[in-house]
Amino acid sequence: MAEQATQLQQMANIAIVVGRVEKVRMHEGLHYHVVKMPAPDAYTDPQEVEVRSRQRLADQGQEIKVKGELRGYSRTFATRDGGHGVAVTSWVEVA
Numbered sequence: 001m002a003e004q005a006t007q008l009q010q011m012a013n014i015a016i017v018v019g020r021v022e023k024v025r026m027h028e029g030l031h032y033h034v035v036k037m038p039a040p041d042a043y044t045d046p047q048e049v050e051v052r053s054r055q056r057l058a059d060q061g062q063e064i065k066v067k068g069e070l071r072g073y074s075r076t077f078a079t080r081d082g083g084h085g086v087a088v089t090s091w092v093e094v095a
Contacts, residue, residue, distance in 0.1 A: 013070045015092045017051055021058045031056045035064065053094040068094035 019037035026032070031053050039046040051057065051066060058064045072090030079085050 014067065015070045016065065016067050017049055017092050018063075018065045019046075019049075020063050021060055022048065024056065024058070024060055026056075030054060033057055033064070050091040051094060052091055057094065066092070066094050068092040 017035055017037065019035040021033050022036050023034040024031060033051040033053070035049055035051055037047045037049065051064075051068065053066075053068075057066060069092065070090065071093050072088060074086050074088045076084055076086050
C-alpha cells in the first residue's frame with residue numbers, strides 16, 4: 001500500500017507537452033516557451049500552454065516534446081454583479 005501511494009505521488013502533476021513553439025522569452029534566468037498543441041479535430045482551436053525552463057528548449061517554429069511538472073495557482077475576485085469568480089493560471093515547469 002505504501003509503495004502504491006509513493007508511486008502515485010511521484011506521477012501526480014506530471015504533464016507531457018507536444019507542440020510547436022510560438023514564442024520564447026527570457027526573464028530572470030528562466031526561458032518561457034509558449035507552445036501551441038495540435039487541435040483534436042478540424043473544428044477545435046488548438047490549445048496553448050506555457051513551458052518554463054532554466055535552459056532554452058527550442059526556437060520559435062520548432063516542434064518539441066517535453067515532460068514537466070504541472071504548476072499553477074488560482075485567485076478569487078468579485079464580479080460587477082456582486083458574485084465571485086476564479087481565475088486560474090497554470091504552466092508546465094521543466095527541471
